[in-house]
Amino acid sequence: SPLDGENPGPEHSGYTPAQYDGLAALLALWMQTFPIPADHITTHRAVDLGGERADPRSFEWDALQQRLGELGLLC
Numbered sequence: 001s002p003l004d005g006e007n008p009g010p011e012h013s014g015y016t017p018a019q020y021d022g023l024a025a026l027l028a029l030w031m032q033t034f035p036i037p038a039d040h041i042t043t044h045r046a047v048d049l050g051g052e053r054a055d056p057r058s059f060e061w062d063a064l065q066q067r068l069g070e071l072g073l074l075c
Contacts, residue, residue: 024067
């Protein structure tokens with residue numbers, strides 16, 4: 001994550017397109033290697049009922065979904 005992500009604030013400057021590309025490629029490999037269904041890919045924020053895990057801060061879920069869609073692995 002960016003250096004400004006080391007602060008305790010709720011957001012930081014975000015991730016680069018290359019980081020989203022790399023994450024999509026890694027998830028595609030895992031999904032194919034370990035038969036992980038697309039609907040099992042999510043973020044901490046989506047599954048934390050207690051609200052203690054807001055990370056990854058400034059993560060653009062749509063940016064990841066777009067890339068997975070381009071790979072034929074739409075979440």
